[in-house]
Amino acid sequence: MENTKTREPQQKRSIEKKNKIIEVGFRLMCENGYQKTTTADIAKAAGVSTGIIYSYFKDKHAIFIAGLEQFGSKMIIPMYDQFTFPLDVRKSLNIVIDALIDGHQVFMGAHKEIDSLIMTDEETARIMYEFEMRTTKDLEKFLKKAGFAPENLLEKTHVIYNMIESLCHELTYHKHEELNCEQMRTIVVDTILTILGEPSIPYFDQA
Amino acid sequence: MENTKTREPQQKRSIEKKNKIIEVGFRLMCENGYQKTTTADIAKAAGVSTGIIYSYFKDKHAIFIAGLEQFGSKMIIPMYDQFTFPLDVRKSLNIVIDALIDGHQVFMGAHKEIDSLIMTDEETARIMYEFEMRTTKDLEKFLKKAGFAPENLLEKTHVIYNMIESLCHELTYHKHEELNCEQMRTIVVDTILTILGEPSIPYFDQA
Amino acid sequence: MENTKTREPQQKRSIEKKNKIIEVGFRLMCENGYQKTTTADIAKAAGVSTGIIYSYFKDKHAIFIAGLEQFGSKMIIPMYDQFTFPLDVRKSLNIVIDALIDGHQVFMGAHKEIDSLIMTDEETARIMYEFEMRTTKDLEKFLKKAGFAPENLLEKTHVIYNMIESLCHELTYHKHEELNCEQMRTIVVDTILTILGEPSIPYFDQA
Amino acid sequence: MENTKTREPQQKRSIEKKNKIIEVGFRLMCENGYQKTTTADIAKAAGVSTGIIYSYFKDKHAIFIAGLEQFGSKMIIPMYDQFTFPLDVRKSLNIVIDALIDGHQVFMGAHKEIDSLIMTDEETARIMYEFEMRTTKDLEKFLKKAGFAPENLLEKTHVIYNMIESLCHELTYHKHEELNCEQMRTIVVDTILTILGEPSIPYFDQA
DNA sequence: GATGAATGAGAATTCATTCAT
DNA sequence: AATGAATGAATTCTCATTCAT
Numbered sequence: 001m002e003n004t005k006t007r008e009p010q011q012k013r014s015i016e017k018k019n020k021i022i023e024v025g026f027r028l029m030c031e032n033g034y035q036k037t038t039t040a041d042i043a044k045a046a047g048v049s050t051g052i053i054y055s056y057f058k059d060k061h062a063i064f065i066a067g068l069e070q071f072g073s074k075m076i077i078p079m080y081d082q083f084t085f086p087l088d089v090r091k092s093l094n095i096v097i098d099a100l101i102d103g104h105q106v107f108m109g110a111h112k113e114i115d116s117l118i119m120t121d122e123e124t125a126r127i128m129y130e131f132e133m134r135t136t137k138d139l140e141k142f143l144k145k146a147g148f149a150p151e152n153l154l155e156k157t158h159v160i161y162n163m164i165e166s167l168c169h170e171l172t173y174h175k176h177e178e179l180n181c182e183q184m185r186t187i188v189v190d191t192i193l194t195i196l197g198e199p200s201i202p203y204f205d206q207a
Numbered sequence: 208m209e210n211t212k213t214r215e216p217q218q219k220r221s222i223e224k225k226n227k228i229i230e231v232g233f234r235l236m237c238e239n240g241y242q243k244t245t246t247a248d249i250a251k252a253a254g255v256s257t258g259i260i261y262s263y264f265k266d267k268h269a270i271f272i273a274g275l276e277q278f279g280s281k282m283i284i285p286m287y288d289q290f291t292f293p294l295d296v297r298k299s300l301n302i303v304i305d306a307l308i309d310g311h312q313v314f315m316g317a318h319k320e321i322d323s324l325i326m327t328d329e330e331t332a333r334i335m336y337e338f339e340m341r342t343t344k345d346l347e348k349f350l351k352k353a354g355f356a357p358e359n360l361l362e363k364t365h366v367i368y369n370m371i372e373s374l375c376h377e378l379t380y381h382k383h384e385e386l387n388c389e390q391m392r393t394i395v396v397d398t399i400l401t402i403l404g405e406p407s408i409p410y411f412d413q414a
Numbered sequence: 415m416e417n418t419k420t421r422e423p424q425q426k427r428s429i430e431k432k433n434k435i436i437e438v439g440f441r442l443m444c445e446n447g448y449q450k451t452t453t454a455d456i457a458k459a460a461g462v463s464t465g466i467i468y469s470y471f472k473d474k475h476a477i478f479i480a481g482l483e484q485f486g487s488k489m490i491i492p493m494y495d496q497f498t499f500p501l502d503v504r505k506s507l508n509i510v511i512d513a514l515i516d517g518h519q520v521f522m523g524a525h526k527e528i529d530s531l532i533m534t535d536e537e538t539a540r541i542m543y544e545f546e547m548r549t550t551k552d553l554e555k556f557l558k559k560a561g562f563a564p565e566n567l568l569e570k571t572h573v574i575y576n577m578i579e580s581l582c583h584e585l586t587y588h589k590h591e592e593l594n595c596e597q598m599r600t601i602v603v604d605t606i607l608t609i610l611g612e613p614s615i616p617y618f619d620q621a
Numbered sequence: 622m623e624n625t626k627t628r629e630p631q632q633k634r635s636i637e638k639k640n641k642i643i644e645v646g647f648r649l650m651c652e653n654g655y656q657k658t659t660t661a662d663i664a665k666a667a668g669v670s671t672g673i674i675y676s677y678f679k680d681k682h683a684i685f686i687a688g689l690e691q692f693g694s695k696m697i698i699p700m701y702d703q704f705t706f707p708l709d710v711r712k713s714l715n716i717v718i719d720a721l722i723d724g725h726q727v728f729m730g731a732h733k734e735i736d737s738l739i740m741t742d743e744e745t746a747r748i749m750y751e752f753e754m755r756t757t758k759d760l761e762k763f764l765k766k767a768g769f770a771p772e773n774l775l776e777k778t779h780v781i782y783n784m785i786e787s788l789c790h791e792l793t794y795h796k797h798e799e800l801n802c803e804q805m806r807t808i809v810v811d812t813i814l815t816i817l818g819e820p821s822i823p824y825f826d827q828a
Numbered sequence: 829g830a831t832g833a834a835t836g837a838g839a840a841t842t843c844a845t846t847c848a849t
Numbered sequence: 850a851a852t853g854a855a856t857g858a859a860t861t862c863t864c865a866t867t868c869a870t
Contacts, residue, residue, distance in 0.1 A: 116323030166369035530737030576787035
């Protein structure tokens with residue numbers, strides 16, 4: 001049941017072109033919405049013809065899914081990547097938050113669009129849930145290694161994950177002018193530290 | 208710059224008809240997505256003709272906005288409504304959470320759709336931010352009266368608001384099978400209590 | 415599993431419009447081929463917009479099928495309709511042939527297009543086979559009543575049906591200039607008479 | 622008015638390639654219809670690139686015409702080829718019919734497609750009429766030599782040609798389940814013998 | 829000669845909006 | 850006011866043909 005219409009590009013030029021379509025297409029979809037982004041828009045922005053899109057992708061939806069799989073991991077919090085030893089959790093969390101805000105504003109938009117599609121599109125939902133779960137588990141594993149061993153660590157990790165995500169939305173869009181962003185950040189970080197409690201194995205014992 | 212095309216219904220029947228369009232239209236948009244909901248769908252579900260819709264609304268978008276203004280306040284957390292004296296914050300929070308999950312699953316869908324539109328639609332964004340801010344402030348005022356007076360209460364209130372919302376998403380959609388919902392709920396409630404701290408004026412002094 | 419997108423026109427005007435689409439669309443498809451006839455062509459020729467076509471028909475193919483069902487019976491040989499008492503088979507056959515040639519040149523074109531679609535389209539095939547069989551049976555019944563009772567009358571009737579059809583193609587398109595059309599007609603009629611043999615009940619006994 | 626784009630292949634390899642394209646392309650067009658057969662399909666099935674097709678053929682249509690000219694003669698009844706001395710017409714006719722059914726089912730499909738194209742494509746029409754006429758004349762010449770000399774032999778021959786073709790369609794596609802195929806075949810053969818009458822010169826006098 | 833990636837005109841279909849009744 | 854038929858611009862996707870390599 002191979003798809004004989006689309007093909008996997010072999011040439012370097014072609015691979016670049018396919019990636020360009022994914023990147024540009026996904027960005028447009030995230031910025032302007034899936035529906036408002038037409039295949040003609042994508043083609044134009046990617047500097048290709050509409051036809052070539054359908055050489056590489058079954059349909060418009062496949063571009064979105066490809067973007068999701070390629071960039072999805074950047075949209076969820078790659079938290080432990082930012083953690084360095086000797087572990088300073090407060091500092092690490094702030095690095096994570098900065099990274100999410102500074103570097104990935106597009107992907108905050110993505111989240112909105114994705115959240116919308118999650119309601120009606122099975123595939124999008126599956127991919128995102130998978131990403132979220134993987135991230136949560138990765139972070140949990142890291143926290144364990146770092147000596148944090150509270151009860152229900154997995155669930156706590158996910159609550160933390162959600163807090164950071166919500167915070168980043170706030171900080172990215174400055175939604176509520178009356179709210180002091182820096183204070184909210186401090187509150188979130190403090191709360192996370194409270195949730196985690198003290199590490200049972202002091203960090204300086206690790207190596 | 209008066210709109211001379213649409214009119215404000217004067218008759219009781221007309222007002223009912225307009226409200227029906229808003230209610231049915233907004234529900235459909237929330238359940239199936241804004242784009243996937245056609246004006247024909249709305250007309251059919253509301254038991255009116257497609258033409259009449261344009262007597263009451265400038266365009267399809269206006270139905271969404273009207274729905275947002277009418278039902279939006281139900282979608283954000285009407286937290287303090289659930290709080291009763293003598294104040295048991297833990298119990299109250301659980302009532303709020305139950306209310307959101309049990310009663311407003313539609314509006315969880317709404318949130319997704321709205322979040323998506325917030326990215327591209329100024330008006331939706333403005334309305335939602337306003338709602339959120341008002342809720343946050345109402346809750347803050349209530350908490351103050353209840354004797355909670357930590358620093359930066361407004362910001363803390365908003366962090367709490369976000370935590371509850373995230374939790375409700377999780378509980379509503381059982382997104383991650385590997386996560387224990389009840390534990391997450393307990394973690395969230397416990398954390399909120401920690402954030403709020405002890406009330407400076409014991410609740411039993413109030414009345 | 416009702417089709418809720420297309421509707422059955424109730425108003426006289428609408429019914430006329432639908433019929434116009436069928437008539438014009440089917441004619442164009444027969445004359446120029448199914449593929450070469452675009453929905454835009456049909457809309458233009460029928461004096462309607464492209465959109466309205468899809469109010470009445472699921473898709474382009476449905477127009478063809480509707481045309482087939484509406485005009486199909488005119489394309490197969492309505493042979494016995496032309497037979498009158500007292501029965502003069504030779505004369506009657508010539509009337510049938512004249513009727514087919516004079517009146518239905520469009521439907522000769524239809525036959526070609528249909529024959530092509532029969533190869534790849536189940537529905538077209540089914541409808542045409544049904545028509546052909548019905549015609550064959552009707553004619554057989556008539557011939558029986560007229561006193562012709564040779565062995566295997568049904569099969570003979572169908573051979574006769576095919577001969578007449580082939581002849582009409584020849585006569586309609588004057589395909590082969592070197593062939594004398596009138597002689598071919600005489601040959602076919604004579605041959606049919608030979609196939610049928612003598613009626614066991616002389617026609618003059620009937621009434 | 623030379624075509625400077627396409628070229629006549631000189632090399633043996635090239636000639637083989639061109640023939641392969643014609644053979645494969647024409648077969649696909651006959652089996653699936655002209656429109657449904659894409660140049661990509663043909664290229665893939667012929668084991669060549671899409672580009673090379675346009676070195677040998679002006680356009681897609683030219684492949685069909687080439688196929689028609691190359692294989693067309695096999696699609697019309699090569700009747701006299703099957704006739705052997707001493708002449709047994711009944712037996713010979715059955716051999717012809719068997720040959721058409723057993724060996725050339727593809728070309729029955731071709732006939733449908735060709736008939737469709739005849740309506741709109743001058744070139745297809747011309748070629749087919751030529752083929753048919755040549756076959757008819759060849760057969761006529763043969764029958765004359767065999768001693769059949771009825772009046773209007775050419776026209777009779779063509780009627781016979783049409784009868785066989787119709788019969789073969791029936792037998793190939795079993796269109797009408799209620800019809801007994803073997804009886805139809807007998808009827809057709811008997812009728813043809815009747816049309817031809819007795820040979821004036823007994824066949825055994827020939828040699 | 830050969831490839832197959834790329835093009836882009838064109839086709840079917842949808843649906844927000846209008847308008848004759 | 851109300852209807853729902855009608856419109857037609859816009860969108861997705863296809864495929865014959867071209868062209869850079």
